[in-house]
Structure formats: C-alpha cells, structure tokens
Amino acid sequence: MSAKRNDFNHRPTIYDVAERAGTSYATVSRYLNGRSGVAASTAKRIEQAIKDVDYTPSAAARSLAQQRTHLIALIIHARSEDIITDPNIMQIIASANARVTREGWQMVTLMSENDGESRANIERLVSGGFADGYLLYTMEEDDPLLPLFERRSMHAVISGTGYHQQPPFVSVDVDNAAAMSELIRYVLTGETHSTGGDADDADTTDTTAGDATAALRRTRPAYICGPLNMPGAPERLAAFRAVTGELLPDSADSLPVHYAADWNTTSAAAAVRAWAEDGTLTTRDAIICANDTLAVGAIEELHRLGYDVPGDVAVSGFDNSSAATSITPQLTTVDQHMERRGWVMAGLVIDQIRDADKNGDRNGDRNASADDAGNTDDAGAAPSKTVMLATDLVIRESA
Amino acid sequence: MSAKRNDFNHRPTIYDVAERAGTSYATVSRYLNGRSGVAASTAKRIEQAIKDVDYTPSAAARSLAQQRTHLIALIIHARSEDIITDPNIMQIIASANARVTREGWQMVTLMSENDGESRANIERLVSGGFADGYLLYTMEEDDPLLPLFERRSMHAVISGTGYHQQPPFVSVDVDNAAAMSELIRYVLTGETHSTGGDADDADTTDTTAGDATAALRRTRPAYICGPLNMPGAPERLAAFRAVTGELLPDSADSLPVHYAADWNTTSAAAAVRAWAEDGTLTTRDAIICANDTLAVGAIEELHRLGYDVPGDVAVSGFDNSSAATSITPQLTTVDQHMERRGWVMAGLVIDQIRDADKNGDRNGDRNASADDAGNTDDAGAAPSKTVMLATDLVIRESA
DNA sequence: ATGAAAGCGCTAACAG
DNA sequence: CTGTTAGCGCTTTCAT
Numbered sequence: 099m100s101a102k103r104n105d106f107n108h109r110p111t112i113y114d115v116a117e118r119a120g121t122s123y124a125t126v127s128r129y130l131n132g133r134s135g136v137a138a139s140t141a142k143r144i145e146q147a148i149k150d151v152d153y154t155p156s157a158a159a160r161s162l163a164q165q166r167t168h169l170i171a172l173i174i175h176a177r178s179e180d181i182i183t184d185p186n187i188m189q190i191i192a193s194a195n196a197r198v199t200r201e202g203w204q205m206v207t208l209m210s211e212n213d214g215e216s217r218a219n220i221e222r223l224v225s226g227g228f229a230d231g232y233l234l235y236t237m238e239e240d241d242p243l244l245p246l247f248e249r250r251s252m253h254a255v256i257s258g259t260g261y262h263q264q265p266p267f268v269s270v271d272v273d274n275a276a277a278m279s280e281l282i283r284y285v286l287t288g289e290t291h292s293t294g295g296d297a298d299d300a301d302t303t304d305t306t307a308g309d310a311t312a313a314l315r316r317t318r319p320a321y322i323c324g325p326l327n328m329p330g331a332p333e334r335l336a337a338f339r340a341v342t343g344e345l346l347p348d349s350a351d352s353l354p355v356h357y358a359a360d361w362n363t364t365s366a367a368a369a370v371r372a373w374a375e376d377g378t379l380t381t382r383d384a385i386i387c388a389n390d391t392l393a394v395g396a397i398e399e400l401h402r403l404g405y406d407v408p409g410d411v412a413v414s415g416f417d418n419s420s421a422a423t424s425i426t427p428q429l430t431t432v433d434q435h436m437e438r439r440g441w442v443m444a445g446l447v448i449d450q451i452r453d454a455d456k457n458g459d460r461n462g463d464r465n466a467s468a469d470d471a472g473n474t475d476d477a478g479a480a481p482s483k484t485v486m487l488a489t490d491l492v493i494r495e496s497a
Numbered sequence: 498m499s500a501k502r503n504d505f506n507h508r509p510t511i512y513d514v515a516e517r518a519g520t521s522y523a524t525v526s527r528y529l530n531g532r533s534g535v536a537a538s539t540a541k542r543i544e545q546a547i548k549d550v551d552y553t554p555s556a557a558a559r560s561l562a563q564q565r566t567h568l569i570a571l572i573i574h575a576r577s578e579d580i581i582t583d584p585n586i587m588q589i590i591a592s593a594n595a596r597v598t599r600e601g602w603q604m605v606t607l608m609s610e611n612d613g614e615s616r617a618n619i620e621r622l623v624s625g626g627f628a629d630g631y632l633l634y635t636m637e638e639d640d641p642l643l644p645l646f647e648r649r650s651m652h653a654v655i656s657g658t659g660y661h662q663q664p665p666f667v668s669v670d671v672d673n674a675a676a677m678s679e680l681i682r683y684v685l686t687g688e689t690h691s692t693g694g695d696a697d698d699a700d701t702t703d704t705t706a707g708d709a710t711a712a713l714r715r716t717r718p719a720y721i722c723g724p725l726n727m728p729g730a731p732e733r734l735a736a737f738r739a740v741t742g743e744l745l746p747d748s749a750d751s752l753p754v755h756y757a758a759d760w761n762t763t764s765a766a767a768a769v770r771a772w773a774e775d776g777t778l779t780t781r782d783a784i785i786c787a788n789d790t791l792a793v794g795a796i797e798e799l800h801r802l803g804y805d806v807p808g809d810v811a812v813s814g815f816d817n818s819s820a821a822t823s824i825t826p827q828l829t830t831v832d833q834h835m836e837r838r839g840w841v842m843a844g845l846v847i848d849q850i851r852d853a854d855k856n857g858d859r860n861g862d863r864n865a866s867a868d869d870a871g872n873t874d875d876a877g878a879a880p881s882k883t884v885m886l887a888t889d890l891v892i893r894e895s896a
Numbered sequence: 897a898t899g900a901a902a903g904c905g906c907t908a909a910c911a912g
Numbered sequence: 913c914t915g916t917t918a919g920c921g922c923t924t925t926c927a928t
Binding site: 109152154155156157158159160161162167169181182183187188189192195196197204206207208209211213215216219220222225226227228249250361363373394398400401420421424425426429437 | 508548554556558566577604606608619621626648649762797800819823824825
Binding site: 558 | 904905908
C-alpha cells in the first residue's frame with residue numbers, strides 16, 4: 099500500500115495516487131478504468147489524489163498489461179518527393195484522423211521514404227505490436243508490410259496500388275478506369291450523363307457512353323501518363339486505350355502517349371514541347387493528363403508556346419486538387435474525394451477491431467461489416483473485401 | 498527456462514526464443530540489445546531461434562522496462578482546414594522525419610484539430626510518456642502542451658507563433674519581420690542587397706535598406722494580412738507598418754490593410770474587389786500579401802477585373818510554395834525554407850535527449866548544443882534558446 | 897467495496 | 913559467459 103517507488107524526481111505512478119488516497123492501487127486502477135465497485139467516497143478521494151500528484155497513467159505499462167495500445171497507425175510509404183508533392187496525402191491523413199478520433203482512438207502517422215532503414219524500423223514497430231490497427235497507403239506493388247500483417251493476423255486496411263487483388267486484405271480505392279473513361283468521353287464527345295460541374299455534388303458517376311458515332315469535339319487525344327507504379331496510373335492509362343479504341347478505332351494505335359517518370363509539372367511540359375514541335379497543335383487536339391499537376395505543367399507550357407486553352411487545345415486533369423482551380427483556365431478533372439478515403443479506411447479498421455473484440459478474437463477476422471463510400475454511418479452492410487469510392491466528373495474550363 | 502506462456506495463438510515472446518535456443522531469456526535479451534557477453538555459438542542458436550519462431554520484441558514491454566520509447570513525436574496543432582491547406586506542414590513532417598530516422602529514432606506524427614477531445618487525447622498520451630521527445634508545431638498562442646512539457650521536464654522543441662518569448666523552451670522560427678521588410682523594400686524601391694532571384698541560393702538575407710529618399714517604384718502599398726493568431730502573421734504585418742512608416746512617412750497611416758480571416762484565396766479576392774471598387778488601381782499600387790495563397794487569390798481577382806500583374810499592379814507573396822511558380826506571373830516572394838525547419842527541430846530534440854542521457858538526467862537539461870540553421874552537422878555551437886532560420890528573397894515576375 | 901497477488905514481456909543488476 | 917532475480921507501471925482475477 100505504501101508507495102513502492104518514491105525515488106527522487108520520478109513521474110507519479112498509480113502507487114503514489116493510491117498512497118495519497120489511502121487505498122490500494124487496485125482500487126485506483128478500477129476507478130481509472132471506470133470499473134464498477136468503487137465507493138463514491140473513495141472515488142472522490144482518488145480523484146483528488148490524482149490531481150494532487152498530477153498523475154497520468156503510463157502509456158507503455160497500460161499497453162503491456164491490457165495488450166492494447168488504443169492507437170491506430172496510418173503508414174505512408176512513398177518517396178519523399180512524392181510525399182511533399184502529393185496533395186492527396188494530407189487529405190487522407192486529416193480525414194483518417196478525424197474518424198479515428200471520433201471513434202475514440204488515437205491516430206499516429208508513420209512516414210517512410212523508400213530507404214531501407216526507415217522501412218525496417220517501421221516493420222519492427224508494427225511487428226512489435228505498436229498499434230491496434232493499421233492503415234496503409236502505399237505506392238508499392240509488393241509492400242513488405244503486407245506479409246507481416248498477414249502472418250500476425252493484424253487488423254489492417256490498405257489503399258494504393260491495386261490491392262483489391264490481394265485476397266486477405268480489406269482495401270479502399272476508387273474506380274480509376276471508370277472515372278477516367280467518363281472524363282475522356284466527355285472531353286472527346288462533350289457528353290456526360292452525370293451532373294458534373296460542381297465538385298460539391300455527391301452523385302455517383304455514371305459511365306454510360308454517348309453514341310460512339312457522334313461527331314467528336316476532339317479527334318486527336320494525347321495522353322500524359324504518370325509513373326506506372328503509382329496508384330491508379332496503369333488503370334487510367336488503360337482507360338485511355340479503351341475509350342480511344344472505341345471512339346477512334348482507326349487512329350487509336352498511333353495516338354501520342356508520354357510516359358512521365360514523375361508527377362512534376364516539368365515532365366508534362368517536356369511532353370508538350372515535343373508534341374508542339376512535331377507539328378502544330380490544333381483544335382483537334384486534347385491532352386489528357388493522368389493528374390492535375392501534369393495538367394498544370396501542360397497548360398503552362400502551352401501558354402508559353404502561345405497556345406490558348408481550351409481555345410486551341412483542350413487539357414484535362416485528374417484529382418481535383420487545389421491546383422485545379424488556381425490555374426487559368428480552371429481544370430476539367432475528376433474528383434476522387436480523397437477526403438473520404440481516410441475516413442472510410444479508418445472506419446473499416448475500427449470495425450475489424452470491434453468485431454474481433456466481440457468475438458473474443460485477439461487476432462482479426464477481417465470479414466467485418468463495411469460501410470459504403472458515401473455512407474458515413476456504419477449500417478451493417480454486407481461483408482466486403484474492397485470498397486470502391488465514388489468519383490465525380492468536374493467540368494470546368496480547360497476541356 | 499521453459500516457456501512460461503505457450504497459450505495458444507499468441508505472438509511469440511522472448512521466452513519462446515529462449516526455449517528454442519536452449520538458453521535463458523536473459524541471454525536472449527543480451528543478444529537483442531547487443532550487449533557483450535554472449536558466446537558466438539549461443540548467438541548463432543538464438544539468431545536461428547528468432548527466425549524460427551518469427552520473433553519481434555514487444556514495443557510496449559521494451560518501453561516499460563527501459564523507460565524509453567525510441568519515438569520522437571511531431572505534434573501538429575491547427576484547424577483541419579489549415580492542415581490541408583498549409584503547404585508547409587508536409588515539408589516539416591518530411592524533413593523532421595528524415596532527420597529523426599537518420600539519427601536512429603522513429604518519428605510519429607500526431608495531428609489535432611482544435612476540438613477538445615482530440616486535444617485531451619494527445620495530452621494524455623504525452624503525459625503518459627508516449628515518446629522520448631516532442632516537436633510541436635502549433636498555431637496557438639498558449640498551447641496547453643507547453644505547461645505540460647514544462648511540468649514534466651520533457652524534451653521538446655517548439656515552432657509556430659512567437660514562442661521565442663517563452664523562456665524555458667527551445668524554439669525554431671524564421672525572422673518574419675526581417676524577411677518581410679526586405680521583401681517590401683524590394684517591391685517599393687526595386688533595391689536589394691541579397692542575391693535574390695533564385696530560390697536555390699542559400700545566402701543569408703541582408704536587410705540593409707536602400708536610400709529611403711530614392712524615388713519609389715510603387716507609392717501606394719496595400720497589405721493583405723493573414724489570421725493574426727497564425728505563425729508569423731503579426732510580425733509580417735508589423736514589418737509592413739515599419740517599412741511603410743519609414744519609406745512613406747506621410748501616407749503610411751492611411752494605407753489600406755485587409756485583415757483576412759483565413760489564408761484562402763477567396764479572402765484575398767474579396768479584399769482586391771473592395772479596393773478596385775474604391776478607385777482604380779494604378780501602377781502606383783502594390784499589394785503585399787501575407788502569404789502565397791493570398792497572393793494567388795489577389796492575382797486571380799485582378800485578372801478577373803482586367804488588371805495586368807505586374808504591369809498595372811504589383812503583388813507579392815510569402816512562403817515560396819509550389820503555388821508561387823504555378824501561377825502566371827510567377828510570384829515574387831520569400832522562401833522560408835520549411836524543408837529545413839523540421840530537420841533542425843528534430844536535430845535539437847535529439848541533442849537534448851542525448852545530452853540528458855550523457856549527464857544521467859532522465860529529465861532534460863535544455864541547454865544542449867544547437868546546430869545553426871544552414872549547418873547540417875552538429876558542430877558544438879553555443880547554447881541557444883531559439884534558433885532563427887535564414888530566409889531568402891525570391892524575385893520573380895509579380896513584383 | 898476493496899486488498900492481495902499474479903502476470904503482461906522485457907531489461908538490468910547480481911551472482912556464479 | 914550465463915542463469916537468477918527483481919523490477920518497469922498497470923490490469924485483472926480471486927478472495928475477503
């Protein structure tokens with residue numbers, strides 16, 4: 099009952115509180131955890147004692163004893179250039195954080211550049227049971243954390259590159275192919291079946307195509323592709339191939355495609371410069387970019403070369419980032435609502451954790467109920483391995 | 498020596514390793530911590546055993562036993578809109594992360610919107626000894642974490658709003674006043690003593706003023722101020738007052754100043770609209786903005802109203818964010834090198850921690866040696882309570 | 897309602 | 913070089 103450790107200058111422990119309150123530390127623990135069976139009078143004394151000694155439970159000791167950290171870790175794997183550049187990452191962090199907080203957990207974000215050391219550290223941490231659940235946003239095809247999550251049956255939700263193919267994991271993504279298809283169709287035909295135009299719309303995209311034989315507004319689309327190992331890049335390129343194959347069967351194979359090594363504006367500028375030299379760009383031309391940053395680079399270069407957008411050539415983006423509205427003309431693009439991404443991911447891990455608790459599993463059964471994209475409340479929906487988020491076509495000025 | 502706990506499906510512990518290697522768990526612990534006194538043969542067996550059982554030490558147990566988490570926590574306190582908008586935050590995160598990793602620690606980022614719940618959580622965590630050291634980037638004048646750090650004598654480095662005034666804390670900041678002064682001087686007089694123009698220059702700013710009586714290029718500067726509770730905002734405004742007071746003693750008091758409630762482009766646009774209605778803007782006008790985002794908003798609105806920048810009116814920013822080069826004309830602005838901020842902050846906490854270790858203090862003596870801004874190596878400089886980072890005037894097209 | 901005691905998984909003297 | 917023994921601070925039966 100006496101304070102076992104009263105060394106010198108140490109942070110107060112539960113023993114100190116117990117001693118001051120004149121009870122055993124077990125009772126203090128009960129009080130702290132809201133357990134029943136603490137007399138009102140005792141509770142008062144404990145409460146006061148806690149204030150007196152300025153006590154806060156040790157996170158480490160608590161985690162060790164109850165085998166729970168009350169932490170959800172968001173892990174971001176990308177090259178540092180991309181981390182700084184990618185306007186989506188911050189949105190994921192913020193929205194995941196909001197959800198995790200709302201559900202009563204604490205979120206922490208771990209970032210890793212691609213260098214081995216940082217990676218190994220994070221793997222050790224995860225493997226060491228650092229958090230109760232993990233959100234992984236990765237740019238890598240075969241992220242080494244995946245096998246780890248699996249071996250340890252950890253609660254994890256993935257988002258990034260095509261993880262909907264990896265059976266054991268719950269993942270969140272957007273339908274890049276469908277979204278890009280709708281966008282390109284609009285750029286070429288001017289037709290759309292969704293009520294685009296305002297990013298605030300929450301309508302689900304509708305990929306019904308217009309009549310393929312209708313007169314096209316633009317007959318020479320070019321594509322600036324992002325790094326193919328990045329989330330969505332291959333799917334978006336495939337959509338370009340597919341739509342142009344359908345709408346322009348004769349020329350589809352010879353359409354210009356530039357494979358950018360990064361998402362920087364300069365890469366797009368280089369592509370545009372090359373094309374503009376090849377021959378003059380005309381009103382037949384449309385430059386479809388794999389994301390907004392590239393589109394900005396393309397437009398800037400076009401301006402430099404004396405072209406008008408969209409007067410001369412049309413340009414489209416993808417992401418609806420802040421750059422989309424900063425530039426003149428404002429970008430026609432796709433909003434993939436990254437601000438929902440983290441929110442949904444967080445909801446999914448927490449469901450996993452709660453379900454596992456309910457079933458007495460310490461190790462996760464991933465077939466937890468999943469709330470759908472637009473739905474912020476977790477109505478008990480059908481089990482699902484991959485959640486597809488809705489996108490919106492945003493029609494502005496550039497195309 | 499036998500595995501005390503071999504329950505059922507539990508993650509392997511040090512006991513499992515010891516059992517398989519045929520030694521005591523103490524020896525395994527020694528091996529794990531690189532302590533001397535483990536026979537080579539034993540080491541081999543342990544190594545193998547670790548692989549066999551797929552063992553990783555428990556983060557919680559380790560922290561509890563050695564009173565060290567090997568974690569540095571970067572805590573960001575801001576409204577969620579600002580978190581998403583502020584282009585600086587990501588740079589701080591990335592650069593702090595790089596430094597922390599390089600020094601052998603693991604960094605985790607905690608984000609808190611201004612709502613009470615999230616805050617309280619973080620305070621509990623910190624108070625519970627969640628990390629070995631803390632980096633705080635806060636937008637608040639009186640962040641509640643500060644007293645906490647102090648009571649517990651924790652290792653912490655602050656950055657944000659004017660914390661150089663709070664004696665016990667080590668803080669990192671830029672000299673907003675000096676930087677803004679130099680910028681405004683340049684906008685008005687066209688003179689500068691630093692070799693501006695290229696953001697890559699690492700020259701220290703030089704605030705020597707030109708002859709105050711020289712003919713001014715612009716005689717009617719206006720100022721768009723950011724939220725005054727945000728980092729640097731008051732200092733920048735003060736610089737505007739000071740420089741205009743000196744250069745334009747007669748009109749200084751009647752110069753237009755707009756107090757924006759946020760950093761959004763729309764706020765700046767509103768200000769510009771009002772001024773343009775008041776009377777026609779002329780080549781005498783210069784609009785000094787508290788940051789790049791506001792400058793972008795101002796320029797966009799000026800364009801909308803048919804003005805040319807800088808042909809008609811000059812506009813300047815602050816931050817040298819990516820928006821500075823995306824817009825046409827590209828912004829004349831100040832680079833505060835946010836990518837150094839996190840790096841330096843991280844270096845400072847780690848120094849604190851190492852020094853405390855060396856002196857056998859568990860609680861920090863903050864008079865650790867601090868490396869200066871441009872200097873990436875920690876040459877034993879003089880003790881310092883606040884580190885001022887160098888800034889660069891970046892002269893482009895807008896002013 | 898409350899106290900005693902046994903862990904949680906690991907580190908760190910202290911013996912041998 | 914290695915095993916034994918105490919903790920680290922808290923949770924959680926099990927008695928009382």
